[in-house]
Amino acid sequence: MPLLRFLLASAVTVALIYVLDRPLILKEKTLPPLGSFFSPQHGFWMNAEPVGARSESRQLDHLPVNQGISIIFDEEMIPHIYAEDELDAAFAQGYVSAMLRLFQMDLSTRAPLGRLSEILGTRTLQHDLGQRRKGMLRTAERLARAWENDPTIQPLLQAFTDGVNARIDELSPRSWPLEYKLLDAQPEHWTFVRSAGFLLAMCETLAQTAHDIPLSNAYRIVGPADFPFLYPHHNPLDIPVIPDSTGQSDGATPVSGPGPATMDTWGYQDWLPASEPGIGSNNWALSGSKTLLQHPILCNDPHLTLTLPSIWLEMQITTPRHSAYGVAFPPLMGIAIGFNEEIAWGFTNAGHDVRDWYAVRWTDADKTAYQYDGAVKQAELHIESIQVKGLDQPVLDTVRYTVWGPVPNVKSGTPQADLAMHWMPMLDIDDQMAKLFQQINQASSIDTWRTPLLRYDVPMQNALFASKSGDIALRVSGLLPIRPSYDGRLVQDGSTSANAWKGFVPDDENPYVENPAQGYVASANQESTSPAYPYAYYGVWEAWRGRYLNTRLRQKNDMTVEDMMALQNDNTSLQALEAMATYFPLLDTARLDATEQLSLKSLASWNGRYEALQNMPVLFELWDAQVDSLTWDELYAAQDSIPVEIPDDWRLLELIRTNPNLAWFDHQQTAEREDASAIITRAWKTACAQFQALSENGKGYWSVYKGTDIMHLARIPAFSAMDLELGGNKNALNAITPTNGPSWRMIVELGPETRAFGVYPGGQSGNPGSPFYRNFLPTWQTGAYRTLQILSKEEIMKQPHLLALTLHPSLP
Amino acid sequence: MSRAISIIAAILTLGFLAGAWLPWWTIAIIAAIASFLVPARSLSAFLCGFLAGALLWGGLAWRTDWANDHLLSSQIGNLFNGISSMALILITAFIGGLVAGFGALSGSSLRAVFQKRIQR
Numbered sequence: 001m002p003l004l005r006f007l008l009a010s011a012v013t014v015a016l017i018y019v020l021d022r023p024l025i026l027k028e029k030t031l032p033p034l035g036s037f038f039s040p041q042h043g044f045w046m047n048a049e050p051v052g053a054r055s056e057s058r059q060l061d062h063l064p065v066n067q068g069i070s071i072i073f074d075e076e077m078i079p080h081i082y083a084e085d086e087l088d089a090a091f092a093q094g095y096v097s098a099m100l101r102l103f104q105m106d107l108s109t110r111a112p113l114g115r116l117s118e119i120l121g122t123r124t125l126q127h128d129l130g131q132r133r134k135g136m137l138r139t140a141e142r143l144a145r146a147w148e149n150d151p152t153i154q155p156l157l158q159a160f161t162d163g164v165n166a167r168i169d170e171l172s173p174r175s176w177p178l179e180y181k182l183l184d185a186q187p188e189h190w191t192f193v194r195s196a197g198f199l200l201a202m203c204e205t206l207a208q209t210a211h212d213i214p215l216s217n218a219y220r221i222v223g224p225a226d227f228p229f230l231y232p233h234h235n236p237l238d239i240p241v242i243p244d245s246t247g248q249s250d251g252a253t254p255v256s257g258p259g260p261a262t263m264d265t266w267g268y269q270d271w272l273p274a275s276e277p278g279i280g281s282n283n284w285a286l287s288g289s290k291t292l293l294q295h296p297i298l299c300n301d302p303h304l305t306l307t308l309p310s311i312w313l314e315m316q317i318t319t320p321r322h323s324a325y326g327v328a329f330p331p332l333m334g335i336a337i338g339f340n341e342e343i344a345w346g347f348t349n350a351g352h353d354v355r356d357w358y359a360v361r362w363t364d365a366d367k368t369a370y371q372y373d374g375a376v377k378q379a380e381l382h383i384e385s386i387q388v389k390g391l392d393q394p395v396l397d398t399v400r401y402t403v404w405g406p407v408p409n410v411k412s413g414t415p416q417a418d419l420a421m422h423w424m425p426m427l428d429i430d431d432q433m434a435k436l437f438q439q440i441n442q443a444s445s446i447d448t449w450r451t452p453l454l455r456y457d458v459p460m461q462n463a464l465f466a467s468k469s470g471d472i473a474l475r476v477s478g479l480l481p482i483r484p485s486y487d488g489r490l491v492q493d494g495s496t497s498a499n500a501w502k503g504f505v506p507d508d509e510n511p512y513v514e515n516p517a518q519g520y521v522a523s524a525n526q527e528s529t530s531p532a533y534p535y536a537y538y539g540v541w542e543a544w545r546g547r548y549l550n551t552r553l554r555q556k557n558d559m560t561v562e563d564m565m566a567l568q569n570d571n572t573s574l575q576a577l578e579a580m581a582t583y584f585p586l587l588d589t590a591r592l593d594a595t596e597q598l599s600l601k602s603l604a605s606w607n608g609r610y611e612a613l614q615n616m617p618v619l620f621e622l623w624d625a626q627v628d629s630l631t632w633d634e635l636y637a638a639q640d641s642i643p644v645e646i647p648d649d650w651r652l653l654e655l656i657r658t659n660p661n662l663a664w665f666d667h668q669q670t671a672e673r674e675d676a677s678a679i680i681t682r683a684w685k686t687a688c689a690q691f692q693a694l695s696e697n698g699k700g701y702w703s704v705y706k707g708t709d710i711m712h713l714a715r716i717p718a719f720s721a722m723d724l725e726l727g728g729n730k731n732a733l734n735a736i737t738p739t740n741g742p743s744w745r746m747i748v749e750l751g752p753e754t755r756a757f758g759v760y761p762g763g764q765s766g767n768p769g770s771p772f773y774r775n776f777l778p779t780w781q782t783g784a785y786r787t788l789q790i791l792s793k794e795e796i797m798k799q800p801h802l803l804a805l806t807l808h809p810s811l812p
Numbered sequence: 813m814s815r816a817i818s819i820i821a822a823i824l825t826l827g828f829l830a831g832a833w834l835p836w837w838t839i840a841i842i843a844a845i846a847s848f849l850v851p852a853r854s855l856s857a858f859l860c861g862f863l864a865g866a867l868l869w870g871g872l873a874w875r876t877d878w879a880n881d882h883l884l885s886s887q888i889g890n891l892f893n894g895i896s897s898m899a900l901i902l903i904t905a906f907i908g909g910l911v912a913g914f915g916a917l918s919g920s921s922l923r924a925v926f927q928k929r930i931q932r
Binding site for chain 2: 002003005008009010012016017020021034035036039043044045046047048049050051178182717718719768769770771773
């Protein structure tokens with residue numbers, strides 16, 4: 001009897017432990033193993049960091065560093081790194097990045113490489129397949145090999161990698177980041193492929209904005225005559241990034257007609273990679289002649305998807321040769337946007353189209369060979385293997401590579417043609433990106449800043465410069481393809497080599513300006529040059545922010561840091577102002593009822609500012625959207641079956657002003673023949689009704705209507721900041737959309753004593769259990785700034801700080 | 813009474829020390845050893861184990877949560893259908909208690925097996 005009781009008790013105990021030691025699968029979600037997750041000495045409680053911690057010192061020995069490294073974390077958890085050489089600095093950067101953002105580094109590089117399913121299971125399998133079919137992992141591996149073989153990159157990136165891995169090796173399951181415990185996953189060692197993967201992720205964000213497929217479909221719908229009319233290349237009102245951009249070259253490549261070579265009977269219904277609207281940035285630099293104190297000022301606010309933790313990590317890196325301060329991408333070496341003791345630098349996206357699609361005609365039923373230059377060419381078949389958590393066998397997939405690149409979406413059966421992707425980052429280019437930031441961090445003049453940019457390939461950036469010596473400069477940087485006879489906007493015939501790119505614009509002929517007469521340089525994702533620039537190119541340009549910015553910078557010659565802060569937080573939309581000026585005169589007020597008349601009066605007094613708690617921005621947005629959808633109803637109807645590009649909003653306004661009787665204004669579903677005036681009036685009536693309904697539900701205010709969320713990287717709502725009260729709009733300088741916005745705001749005044757200010761929406765720690773997880777958010781949200789300072793080791797040790805780390809080498 | 817106190821004290825100290833190095837379920841083994849060495853009836857062994865496990869896990873969780881100003885527990889609570897920080901601490905205590913309780917029960921019943929043999 002006692003034996004039975006013992007067996008029963010111990011069986012229950014073992015069963016209990018067994019159940020609590022494995023993930024619990026409920027209906028919709030999977031819970032982590034509850035025993036270890038709740039254990040206060042193993043699970044999530046271990047990630048609850050004490051609030052108000054006092055300063056602490058720690059020594060770490062036996063590390064692969066050359067000399068001792070000091071890392072002092074200031075009161076806001078910003079690491080100030082003091083290293084004796086560049087290799088040690090790279091090691092320290094890797095170490096602190098992993099210390100503060102390990103899970104982010106892991107997830108944000110697994111995603112582009114198509115390796116999410118290894119830790120997330122079948123729910124991310126489609127994502128991973130999509131990435132593999134685009135050749136992302138393979139490209140990252142090629143880049144990593146190139147960096148391994150480059151003696152100027154390999155040692156630095158190896159030191160960075162060693163730093164990350166030294167931190168990973170210090171951890172045990174109980175000290176892993178919280179997300180690993182939740183997902184029942186584990187970190188793995190950093191490699192060059194991971195850094196390459198992050199670079200490719202940035203290319204996906206910034207350099208795949210091409211709209212070739214929806215534009216080709218639009219071409220088929222509107223016809224060759226209307227296409228250039230509805231989708232013109234150049235906005236005559238635009239103020240380009242480079243003010244005088246005629247260039248020196250005589251190597252002009254004239255753009256011939258945009259005729260796509262293959263217009264199949266099938267529409268291009270292909271899987272369409274999303275290019276998010278609102279990804280963009282502002283940067284500008286004033287020379288001393290434009291500022292009150294006669295000191296140059298550099299400003300930069302990159303608009304990226306807002307996440308927690310933030311894409312940026314703030315730090316100072318000091319070696320005997322230089323001291324740089326600013327923000328870094330945790331998976332990449334060097335400070336991306338910041339300043340040193342001589343200069344400041346920044347970037348915005350240039351938005352050029354560096355990805356073309358080629359229609360490949362298969363010659364066999366299995367789609368393994370295709371027509372090329374009159375012969376049959378075998379496609380290279382590459383097998384991708386995806387490990388999936390919860391599956392015993394890896395998922396295998398065959399990707400077909402043509403001379404153009406991979407075919408990401410091979411449709412089964414007919415038609416006998418698919419699209420191959422030709423994308424700049426996948427070409428066998430000598431990419432020096434891995435050390436770009438690290439080199440710029442050490443620059444002290446225009447020349448030393450510009451030299452590394454000459455070797456920079458992709459994604460194309462408007463690189464900005466200002467120095468204490470009084471220089472300002474802006475360069476459209478990256479490889480600009482030269483196309484044979486078309487402009488790269490439309491899907492091309494892939495059966496002939498005649499359609500291939502014909503090389504690249506020479507590095508010294510990229511659009512560039514230094515110290516222009518206007519006293520400032522500015523970019524906001526608008527066109528790079530005027531049409532006088534000798535090389536043809538295409539891209540997706542922002543039509544309003546750049547013009548508004550230029551207008552504001554021309555107004556004053558005594559600008560201050562405070563003016564710059566106001567400008568970065570400016571919620572004015574030039575698009576709204578110009579659209580209202582266009583719509584109001586055409587509105588047929590005789591057809592409006594009393595309420596609609598009243599609303600009209602309210603809107604007429606609106607100043608075009610998208611303030612969080614105002615309701616007029618909502619009313620205008622509703623009106624504007626209605627005008628757009630009533631005008632392009634034919635195209636929107638076609639969108640039900642295939643992706644179709646809608647003409648730019650600047651072009652719509654231009655057409656309303658210049659061609660109000662255009663047939664496109666006629667609404668298809670009515671017997672009446674509408675003109676622009678009829679469309680605008682009908683749109684107003686609908687918008688008023690929609691606005692009324694929203695207001696009754698308490699959703700008539702801009703911030704509620706817009707609904708900005710800053711989501712945790714793994715989209716866990718509890719770790720996110722939801723429904724934030726925020727103004728701004730994608731066309732305003734303060735370009736806050738529901739998901740994107742100024743991910744970092746920085747202003748640097750380069751006087752005898754540098755004065756620098758910056759803020760990002762998040763916090764230094766990637767741990768939701770840390771008081772530094774989202775502590776900068778309120779500052780950012782209210783448009784305020786923090787002071788940024790390069791401090792010497794002696795200075796910072798005298799100040800209150802959180803942690804002083806010393807990393808010692810293996811041998812004394 | 814003093815036996816109960818010694819079982820609880822042993823589980824608390826040894827459980828805390830072992831928890832810092834060994835897997836989370838070590839507390840069950842600690843509880844089993846404690847109640848094997850110190851004689852107690854099945855029910856009181858279970859209760860002592862439960863109390864000690866709950867005190868250890870709940871107490872540590874409470875102290876951590878207090879020092880953290882509920883920053884993390886409020887977010888984790890959200891993850892588990894919006895439960896409070898205190899509920900999270902109680903769940904922690906309950907799991908710790910349950911595992912240690914059954915461990916202790918196993919230990920005391922093993923002792924009973926040996927005692928029976930000695931009596932024969």
